[in-house]
Amino acid sequence: MAQRFIPLLFGLILIAGFASAQTIFRNEAFGFEGERPAEWREKKQAFSKEGIKGTTVAFALPKVYSELEKTSISNVISITALKGDSIQSVEKLKAFEFARIKNIMHEKKGMKCEFGEAYVIESEMNGLVYKAMTVFVFQNGFGYVLTFNATPGTFEKNLPKFNAFLGKLEFPASLI
Incomplete structure (x- = not known):
């Protein structure tokens, strides 16, 4: 009987491992690296404007339901390096x-x-209200704008994810 449950237990452990899987990301040009949950969608964009070179890496979080807005919303966490x-x-x-x-x-x-x-x-764009937490870091000659952008109804729900993300972000001088 116990032998029948071993494959089930192994399967549950395997699923739990995939559910908590982390993806390592790294940007050698702008000297940052970190970890993010595998289910966060990633988008990158490089830019150059008025003598400033930069890159933005944005992560779309899984949707959460907002009682305030009465809909499911995907918040965004971004790193802009300048x-x-x-x-x-x-x-x-x-x-x-x-x-x-x-x-x-x-x-x-x-x-x-x-x-x-x-x-x-707090901001408004195209008639929509947003609430963001933005953290500014200047290190190794680079400026970093770390932003968690949400709606008022989802801000508190995903803020712990932003704080956990920040805890795994590094700016190692060895990349530069």
Whole structure:
């Protein structure tokens, strides 16, 4: 009888392992690497503008239902890495990002964060309201804008995933 349950137990362990599978990502050009759940969809985009080179890696999280918005929503976590003569400190990095989003930003509140300077930002775009947590890091000559973008109804649900993601993000000098 016990022998019949061993394949079942093995199968459940295997499924649990796949469900918690992590994917390693790395960007050697901009010196960052980390881990993300395998089910997060990834999109990359490089850009160059006004003497600043950059890349954005965005991860779409699985949909969660929002009671407030009465629909299922996929939040996004992104890393934007920037390099340029005009971004040489965390203050200049923040000024660059806040200038970029000034037309949609309604409110920003500074907060403590172990990963860098952080803000909760409320914005509106195309009639939709968003709530984001943005963390600014300047390290190894690069500026990093780490953002979790959600709706007011999904922000608290996925914020722990963003914090866990930040805990697995590294900026090793050896990549540069």
